[in-house]
Amino acid sequence: MKRTLSLPGLAYGGDYNPEQWPEEVWAEDVRLMAEAGVNMVSVNIFSWALLEPAEGEYDFSRLDRILDMLYCHGIAADLATPTAAPPAWFFKAHPEALPVDHDGRTLSYGSRQTFCPSSPAYRTAALRIAGELGRRYADHPAVVMWHIHNEYGCHNAECYCDTSAQAFRRWLREKYADDLAALNDAWGTTFWSQWYYDWDEIIPPRATGAVPNPTHQLDWRRFCSDELLSLCKAEREVLAQAAPAVPATTNFMVMYNFDALDYWRWAPELDVVSNDHYLRSTDPESEIDIALSGDLVRSLAGGPWLLMEHSTGAVNWQPVNRAKTPGELRRNALAHVAHGADGIAYFQWRAAKAGAEQWHSAMLPHAGTDSVIWQDVVRLGAELRALGEVRGSTGTAETAIVWDWDARWAMEMPSQPSAALRYLDLVRSWYEPLWRSGVAVDFVRPDADLSAYRLVLAPSLYLVDDAGATNLTSFAERGGTLAVGFHSGAVDENCHVRLGGYPGAFREALGVSTDEYFPLLPEETVGLEGGGTGSLWSERVRATGAQTVSAFTDGPLTGVPAITRHGYGAGTAWYVATLPDPDTLAALLKRASDEAGVAPVRTGIPRGIEAVLRRSPTADYLFLIDHLGLGAEVPVAPDAVELLTATPLTNGTVTVPPGGVAVIREVRG
Ligand code: GLA
Secondary structure, three states, X not given: OOOOOOXXXXXXXXXXXXXXXXXXXXXXXXXXXXXHOOOEEEEOOOOHHHHOOEOOEOOOHHHHHHHHHHHHOOOEEEEEOOOOOOOHHHHHHOHHHOOXXXXXXXXXXXXXXOOOOOOXXXXXXXXXXXXXXXXXXXXXXXXXXXXXXXXXXXXXXXXXXXXXXXHHHHHHHHHOOOOHHHHHHHHOOOHHHOXXXXXXHOOOOOOOOOOOOHHHHHHHHHHHHHHHHHHHHHHHHHHHHHOOOXXXXXXXXXXXXXOOOOHHHHHHHOOOOEEEOOOOOOXXXXXXXXXXXXXXXXXXXXXXXXXXXXXXXXXOOXXXXXXXXXXXXXXXXHHHHHOOEEEEEEOOOEOOOOOOOOOXXXXXXXXXXXXXXXXXXHHHHHHHHHOHHXXXXXXXXXXXXXXXHHHHHHHOOOOOOOOOOOHHHHHHHHHHHHHHHOOOEEEEOOOOOOOOOOEEEEOXXXXXXXXXXXXXXXXXXXXXXXXXXXXXXXXXXXXXXXOOOEOHHHHHHHOEEEEEEOOOOOOOEEEEOOOOEEEOOOEEEEEOOOEEEEEEOOHHHOOOEEEEEEEEOOEEEEEEOOEEOHHHHHHHHHHHHXXXXXXXXXXXXXXXXXXXXXXXXXXXXXXXXXXXXXXXXXXXXXXXXXXXXXXXXXXXXXXXXXXXXXXXXXXOO
16 A cells, blocks of 8 residues: 655655755755745755764764754655765775676765665665664654655666676576576577576676677666665665655656666555656757656656656756756746646755755755746746645546567667667657647556557567567457557567567567568668658568558668558557658557547647646646747636636636746536
8 A cells, every 4th residue: 555645735845955054054945945835855865974974873963953944844854865875984894885887897986876786785784774764753743755765776777796796696596486497598598609507607798799698688687677676675664664654755767868777667666656857958859858757757656746856957967058948947847747746846955065066956046046046946836836736636648658668678789670779769759749739648568458548559669578469469459559660579578589570479460571671771761652751760561461551662662561550350550660750650640549539638729839637536737838939829618717827717718928838727517
């Protein structure tokens, strides 16, 4: 049974690191937090060295004062275990706990997350401090949630040391039920003389002369995710023993090309799912990513979630760190709420004067309150208060996109037909036209219950096991519309090619069979019937039942089907054997959506306005976000209310200001 976070309204705040400042500054902090409407902050994330000055010796006096102060000012604490940054004394005593990278270099301490996830010394020390903290603050009235660790795997997702090798072997012995022959079979070790005669011969996939074994690498990725998850679960247990009623979270990073953890396995272990999201300076379209990541996190959580970190302005870890444009801070935060966030938090409260992140933006910038960011932060606080009633409401969708970390890991390993395939980019290409047209999307695992959906898309599913493949094809057979992207269904869960023609697992349902892939060179495109072009990929598809919707019009595959549609059972299955240009893909997905009976959340929404719906048992909350800076008039239900301005919309329309946001409550009758 999951514990819930009990806060009235939406949470608002950020990482609060008062230990970085003299105590005189704290009084100003809480005063300004009140001014900004901050009601929850994450504290203690990197405080281990201050809390435990020497092994087993504790000094909680500063944290006592911080939590008491927050409580006195009505600010809740999301209290972190400080285990992401072990102190220097720990590594002096346990140098064997330092991580070793892929090339065999032992990394040094001096930053953060420089520990081996399999280190027994680290586990002992982490659980000890988590236990001390849990027992001391279990009943502290400020503490409303445990924040376990910080961004697991951000810097140390993989450690290749001998201790990790032993842990990997233990994991493999469990997975293969102590049957080495089963491992040899799964890994295909007859290839290149890789046969293992003893478990002790197996090592992590360290730097080696040629391409490592694919299944070895894939099992390694699975192990690394599980190894960190076991640390998270161990901390969660220790905290739950001390404080059975307090919910626990840890901050995920589902985007920004971080792909180390299989969050489908992580999400069920946490009471509250939270996520960190940063924009890419180089991508002016990165507001799409807010929607995509929000929908993915909402799907992982099965409902509302918390945005644990994002930035008020520039970050400090990209080559050039772009500041946000006017209105962007507010638009970004409210877009996260639209996609299911029940709380908005930033890294961090007060911009640091010293240390590695001194050039990272914050809620309270170096310039202080005489700054645009501060004005925006205060305004946002008031607006989030005005949106308090959306808490607990959630989006629903009739369209699902299949998202699978195994498939992502496997497709992005070396020695594929093309090294240009990027899982996130492929999924984003298919997500984007749906986002632009206001179609709500859930993300699902291949073996998810699909009964709520009319349309299921698998833009990229290189690897799929039999159960996942059957689940997807039976969805079509029972009347659903399934669309599958190229190079999907190609291998099973052990990365073994499904023989007899691609796309292996989906061949029959799609009514096609491919005998050879023809990946395209980086700048190459291929013409498509109907006037569009394809990039990245082509293949010699033979229709074995499907009808050709569009064929390749030039190159060696002229006349060969590129996009096909197959009546399968009571439903329809599409195959897309290239990456169509955005207009062609949008038209294709529009047709598939129309045929499936999927509608946008609202019709008549002007171009550039993102429309997102959250629903409670009694009301619809329609978020309208202007991404083009043009503003618009949008029709709404009679008797609707715009919540940010508390305006009754008596004339049946709402004005979305240029670059702005409107949130409309429509009571269902
Ligand atoms: C991550 C970390 C934070 C901080 C931010 C900076 O999300 O969790 O501690 O380093 O990045 O963007």
